[in-house]
Amino acid sequence: xxxxxxxxxxxxxFGSIFAYEANKRGxxxxxIDKRDHVAGNIYTENVEGINVHKYGAHxxxxxxxxxxxxxxxxxxxNRYTNSPVAFYKDEVYNLPFNMNTFSKLWGIRTPKEAMAKxxxxxxxxxxxxxxxxxxxxxxxxxxxxxxxxxKGYTQKQWGKLCTExxxxxxxxxxxxxxxxxxYFNDDYQGxxxxxxxxxxxxxxxGIEVRLNTDFLENREELENIADKIIxxxxxxxYYDYKFGELEYRSLRFETEVxxxxxxxxxxxxxxxxxxxxxxxxxxxxxxxxxxxxRTVITREYPASWSRGDEPYYAMNNEKNNSLYxxxxxxxxxxxxxxxxxxxxxxxxxxxxxTIAVALNCVKKxxx
Ligand code: FAD
Ligand code: UDP
Numbered sequence: 001x002x003x004x005x006x007x008x009x010x011x012x013x014f015g016s017i018f019a020y021e022a023n024k025r026g027x028x029x030x031x032i033d034k035r036d037h038v039a040g041n042i043y044t045e046n047v048e049g050i051n052v053h054k055y056g057a058h059x060x061x062x063x064x065x066x067x068x069x070x071x072x073x074x075x076x077x078n079r080y081t082n083s084p085v086a087f088y089k090d091e092v093y094n095l096p097f098n099m100n101t102f103s104k105l106w107g108i109r110t111p112k113e114a115m116a117k118x119x120x121x122x123x124x125x126x127x128x129x130x131x132x133x134x135x136x137x138x139x140x141x142x143x144x145x146x147x148x149x150x151k152g153y154t155q156k157q158w159g160k161l162c163t164e165x166x167x168x169x170x171x172x173x174x175x176x177x178x179x180x181x182x183y184f185n186d187d188y189q190g191x192x193x194x195x196x197x198x199x200x201x202x203x204x205x206g207i208e209v210r211l212n213t214d215f216l217e218n219r220e221e222l223e224n225i226a227d228k229i230i231x232x233x234x235x236x237x238y239y240d241y242k243f244g245e246l247e248y249r250s251l252r253f254e255t256e257v258x259x260x261x262x263x264x265x266x267x268x269x270x271x272x273x274x275x276x277x278x279x280x281x282x283x284x285x286x287x288x289x290x291x292x293x294r295t296v297i298t299r300e301y302p303a304s305w306s307r308g309d310e311p312y313y314a315m316n317n318e319k320n321n322s323l324y325x326x327x328x329x330x331x332x333x334x335x336x337x338x339x340x341x342x343x344x345x346x347x348x349x350x351x352x353x354t355i356a357v358a359l360n361c362v363k364k365x366x367x
Pocket of ligand 2: 173
């Protein structure tokens with residue numbers, strides 16, 4: 001007889017939701033994480049009275065009513081609406097691409113004028129069936145926006161040329177012929193008042209949690225400690241890369257406390273030219289309308305990934321997706337481990353996607 005019904009590896013959103021729901025149904029659960037804190041990449045830490053998003057800006061947004069209702073149990077959300085600003089050299093633009101961006105760029109005022117300008121640029125480029133991110137971007141929005149706001153940012157973010165990247169990455173961003181600076185089209189959006197960590201702490205209340213515990217370093221002890229394992233780390237690493245390595249993209253965060261009240265006047269400012277080595281600066285207090293006397297900012301530097309680095313993003317191209325499918329088939333065959341979350345399922349999931357797949361896994365496994 002195993003000691004636990006479930007061993008959950010990872011205290012991020014996926015692992016914590018599964019643990020919470022299993023515990024609620026009377027299952028005996030052990031949760032571990034290799035980090036010294038819970039919450040995975042949504043971890044927030046209080047610095048100078050400000051909730052600092054330690055692993056990059058996290059804005060909650062969804063159109064999934066079930067997910068929105070679910071997360072409300074654990075925190076109250078504020079009215080934050082993400083409206084990033086982009087700096088290209090000495091020019092300032094609103095994001096996502098909307099009438100404010102177009103009027104600043106082209107000196108025009110109406111949607112008709114903007115549409116005509118975009119059409120003219122699309123025609124000049126002569127793209128009928130976009131084959132990669134560059135062609136997709138130009139055929140969506142024209143060459144001016146592509147050159148100033150997309151090309152440099154995307155190439156430094158992903159470490160690849162836009163002609164080598166899949167077009168779905170850019171389809172995440174809305175293009176609008178209205179003066180609406182909301183970065184998302186979703187029905188619901190906000191930041192939990194008091195940060196994200198409290199959400200995970202509430203989920204894990206009353207459940208045994210061991211921090212600073214890497215599954216792979218304690219495999220002998222942990223492999224059979226439970227009837228089943230829910231694993232939210234890297235699937236290829238779990239299998240010792242037996243079919244080969246999946247590709248990831250990493251990041252480096254540089255955080256500073258500044259002795260001033262308001263550094264950039266917005267939570268997120270993107271730096272879109274290639275020559276600036278970071279992609280964005282986050283000023284954390286603006287997520288919660290903070291009025292503290294000091295401020296905390298974080299510069300986000302994209303970085304290549306190699307074994308041992310933090311794998312922040314899956315690189316979902318065809319080659320990697322088919323390699324992932326091999327690992328997934330192996331996991332399904334074995335049956336003892338369920339892989340979940342951004343790393344376990346190797347997908348560019350937002351928080352709402354992660355919650356949706358976690359709830360789906362709960363339904364399949366526990367109901
Ligand atoms: P994670 O949060 O990564 O949790 C996995 C946990 O498993 C980690 O704590 C890790 O330490 C642990 N672990 C891994 N391997 C082992 C092991 N071998 N042993 C023990 N523990 C292990 N989503 C949005 O909706 N809005 C946003 O604005 C947004 N911004 C983002 C910005 C950045 C820079 C990044 C990287 C992601 C962003 N996301 C955003 C996505 C969001 O972070 C994810 O959807 C969500 O956090 C995924 O949860 P998870 O549980 O799958 O993974
Ligand atoms: N992007 C861009 N310019 C910007 C912001 C985003 O070209 O100013 C592109 C870039 O390729 C990025 C993608 O749009 O990877 C998705 O942006 P998002 O802000 O959703 O990225 P994330 O928050 O997931 O890093």
